[in-house]
Amino acid sequence: MSQHLISISVLGLMFVIATVLPVNMGALAFVGAFIVGSWVAAMPAKSILLGFPADLFLTLVGITYLFAVAQNNGTIDWLVRLAVRAVGGRIAAIPWIMFLIAAVLTAVGAVSPAAVAIIAPIALGFAARYGINPLMMGLMVIHGAQGGGFSPISIYGGITNKIVQKAGLPLNEMATAFASFGVNLAVAAGLFVAFGGLRLMRKPAPALAAAPAPAGDVLAMSAPFAARTIPAQGAQIYGDAEAEAGFEERKTMAREPGALLGDAGTPAADTPAGPYQYLTVLGLVALAVLTLGMKLDIGFVSLTIAVVLTLIAPEQQKRALGQVSWPEIMLIVGVSTYVGVLDKMGTIDFVGHSVAALTSPLVAALLLCFVGAVVSAFASSTAVLGSLIPLAVPFLQQGSDVSAIGFIAAMAVASTIVDVSPFSTNGALVLANAQNVDRQAFFRKLLVYGAAVTVIAPVVLWFLFVVL
Incomplete structure (x- = not known):
């Protein structure tokens, strides 16, 4: 077996192990880089470490720390409360508010x-109280989170743009961002119509959060959200580093009792923001201006x-560094x-040229989109983005009819939109927080929807962004 086939087999084995066992794939990848680089390619440790993405590491630490x-x-709770309050009594607007908040957060x-994890308990609590289809509400939250996931900040x-930039491919940060948001927005609109959204528009408008929520309601929980949002059990959940990151964040970032409702029973939406919250919003605006406008x-x-x-x-933020998504960063x-080791070994070029030789670039692009969707439905979307995009570099650089942008x-959206599956962390969170539903029936609906998205999305995205 050639060294290229060995290195590819090791990559596939890592995906399998990280899916079946609760092991961070990033740790496996470091070990794989050491074993394959040292023993298969005879590379010194310094050469292996040249593949460590220091700039991407700093980006991920900075963003998640902020x-x-x-x-x-x-600040996040305050913005959520403002958005919920803004809908007044318009029930039909609630799913869209949740969609937009989730998109802004990511x-x-x-x-x-x-x-x-932050939005699903609130959204599904509203769904139970006001007769909104819980499946529609949960999917709106997930698609919102995925829709905002490819902004440049x-x-x-950050992952995708760094990989594309390093590969020397044409880079259009906003094209991927708008593609992700547009596709997820269109899917959300279809779900809204299919699951009774038009009927909600004709319902009378009650007062939202006008009184303390009933006992047991998600808006009146005296325990942090982490106590209610445990993902479904299974190695495929905890083998995904995104699940580890989300679970750790929910444990450390859990709200204090009464965060949504004041201690005296007054609606939390009436709690005014302080200078610290305004400064934080100003900081987020400054981040966008300095990075997008001034290219810092x-x-x-x-x-x-x-x-x-x-x-x-400093006292309030002393735990913030522990809330950085270290498992996610480790994975990436x-x-x-x-992948840097594969590149130095020539494996990336080998795979790209092999795919291009076996079939047309258009079909190769479709196959990679399918692989990304299927693998991401069970494993980590970030790992898929980090490993499959480089495989497409050779045939994209050959001057084929396939547009790199x-x-x-297509690859980015196909690898993330499938996270609606109950086997993904997002789907498991929605399943865990659904109220007044038959849990098994709800699981089956999520499973069917996730399977349909996994099969249909790659073809549609390939046709929209690659063929047309």
Whole structure:
């Protein structure tokens, strides 16, 4: 067996182990980089470490640190309350508010499971109270989180843009961001119509959060959300580093009792924001302006803003560094280091040329989109993005009819939109927080929907962004 086939087999084995067992794939990838690089390719350790993505590491630490600070100081809760209050009594607007809030959270740096963990309990609580289809509400939250996931200052966006830039491919940050948001918005609109959204528009408008929620309601929980949002059991959940990151964030970022309702029973929406919250919002705006407008490094800028906000209230933010998504970061930098070893070995070129020789570039692009969707439905979307995009580089650089920008958009969306499956962290969170439902029936509906998305989405996205 050639060294190229050995290195590819090791990559596949890592996917399998991380799916079946609760082991971080990043740790496996570092070990794989050491074994394959040293024993198969005879590379010294210094050469292996050249593949470590220091810039991507700093980006991920800075973004997740800033989001943890914003969560700790109450800015995220305050923005959620403002959005919920803004709908007044318009029940039909609630699913769209939840969609947009989840999109904003991931767009400014939250990992997708963390955004869903924050919003799903609130959204499904509203669904139970006001007669909204819980499946529709849960899927709106997930698609919102995925829709905002490729902004230039997001986790997915940062990963994808760094990989594309390093590969020397044409880079259009906003094309992928708009593609992800547009596709998920269109899917959400279809779900809204299919699951009774038009009927909600004709319902009378009650007063939302006008009184303390009934005992046991999600809005009146005296325990943190982490106590209610445990993902479904199974190695395929905890083998995904995104699940580890989301679970750790829910444990450390859990709200204090009475966070949504005041201690005296007054609606939390009436609690005014303080200077710290306004400064945090200003910091998020500054992040967008400095990185998008002035092209400053997003890692350094986000870390600087986070540290400034921490210095304002160091006691409140002393746990923020522990809330950084270290398992997620471990996964990403580990896989990127292994891919760096593959690149130095020539395996990336070998695979790209082999795929291009076996079939047309258009069909090769479709196959990679399918692989990304299927693997991501059970394993980590970030690992898929980090390992499959580089495999497409050779045939994209050969001057084929496949647009690199279109393919990156199709691959990115296909690898993340499938996280609606109950075997993914997002789907498991929705399942865990659904109220007044037959749990098995709800699981089957999520499973059927997730399977349909996994089969249909790659073809549709390939046709929209690659063929057209």
